[in-house]
Amino acid sequence: MADTMELRDIEVWDGNMAASQALRQVQVDVVAAYPITPSTPIVENYGNFTANGYVDGEFVMVESEHAAMSGCIGAAAAGGRVATATSSQGFALMVETLYSASGMRLPIILNVVNRALGAPLNVNGDHSDMYLGRDSGWIQFDAYNPQNAYDLNFIAFKVAEDHDVRLPAMIHQDGFMTSHTAQGVATLTDEAAFNFVGEFQPMNDMLDLDHPVTHGVQTEEDWHFEHKARQQHALMTAALPKIEAAFAEFEKLTGRKYNLVETYNMEDAELAVVCMGTSVETAEEVSNELRAKGIKAGVIGIRVFRPWPLEQLAVVLKDVKAIAALDRSSPHGTVGTLYNEIAGSLFNTGTKAVLTNYIYGLGGRDLTKAHLVGIYEDLKANMDAGKPTTPLQQYIGLRGPKLSFF
Amino acid sequence: MLEIRWHSRAGQGAVTGAKGLADVVSTTGKHVQAFAFYGSAKRGAAMTAYNRVDDKVILNHEKFMRPDYVLVIDPALVYVADITANEKDDTIYIVTTHMSTEELIASQPKLEGRKVYTVDCIKIAQETIGKAIPNTPMLGALMKVSGMYDIEFFKESMVKVLKKLPQKIIDANMIAIQRAYDEVK
Structure with missing residues (x-):
């Protein structure tokens, strides 16, 4: 029996520690990992917890991220609660196996600490790796701060392991900006955290020798399409309601409310910035400052990137x-x-909103409040003109001459 | 919002210092942030760490900061790092040095007209902890200059932050914090 860890009501944790504490509290059976910056501390902390008796599980050191996810797939198929963490090039190396995990319907939890993809080599945070995973069939949650990174892990296990869903899930957090930034995190007791997720209930597990099953099969044109359609059906129809139910149950337990699409100052907003990660909160602060000047500025954060909340987004942008x-x-x-x-979410809605695109923050480049004020000024001009007054795609925070396209 | 920038060399404990401060401040019900700029940092490379403290939840994640306090824990960084970057009119500097405040300003004219305090955290750390890890003494000096917390309360809180270290090291840190509190000018 694993030891209990006494936590303060508020711990000052960075996003990595928040994620590893959540993995400890749900008592993962197998973590197969190959550490990579900036996600390294997640598995490092977890290995520490395991070695010190706080976890009844196996920590498996492997030779690459491809092997890490392969180990997770094997352990999940065998019937265990399984998780790991990665970033950037490690995530890229995992990609082949990500499709296996989702296609085999294995509820693995992957903490992705978002980092740029080289070349040039860069250890800092951007969303290239998160976007690389978007067609892989995984549920993708996005954290904006260490508290979210902690909370969304519990929600991810609950949704992914649900027998109506049985799909793997990623929890994304911004490299360094969340993963290495310590902030107050309201904790759950070990008991409350574990009970929220519950005992792992295996399904079609290979170690159930009375009910033999085959995993990792080959299907050609006879059945491949049906498998993929069922997988998509689960992601599109089963996952969203289960995510919303888990959000509601989590709110009952903690008072912290999550939504598929997070809205801030959007009630009567004329101008909206839509983004992910830590940028959402910085934009929220800027929208408060603009509101004080009478500008109807709002912020939309994408909390669930896959499955994409198409209908919910159309409603809040109406x-x-x-x-x-x-x-x-x-x-x-x-x-x-x-x-x-x-x-795509707005095309058939009859909206006349002007939509423009900004590329920012590559390789960890700072997104400042001043940048965001400039974006809202562009939006105001677009609203007044009723059409784009800027190129469709602009780069912000880039040195040298302005760069834009379309 | 109170904002603090640390100038340090990788390995001198600025990140630990910033996180330790955040830990203590958090126990008083305030909201905190502690972070650092990392590159492919090598031990000894100049780096910066940051704290934000506020009564409200901190939403701002920009790295840009106009600091209320600049804490310099390596003496040479006064000359090689841009320690006055993005300063405000009333930014307060606390610098680790063996020099007096007057001597320091004379050697680095950029600090002319600024509110500058000096304390030899390196020497204090060497004489108490036995290693040139100037992070905890700098926090003692910050407590004196800012009046943020009563020093006894701060030391009690730091004992909890450092609880995983051997008792001897914790005791030495407490002496270092008190000495910097007493010696900062």
């Missing part, structure tokens, strides 16, 4: 006049992902 989609990843050859997703 009456907005000008929208900025902020992407912390180089789209390499098109508009930013959020721009595309938002455009």
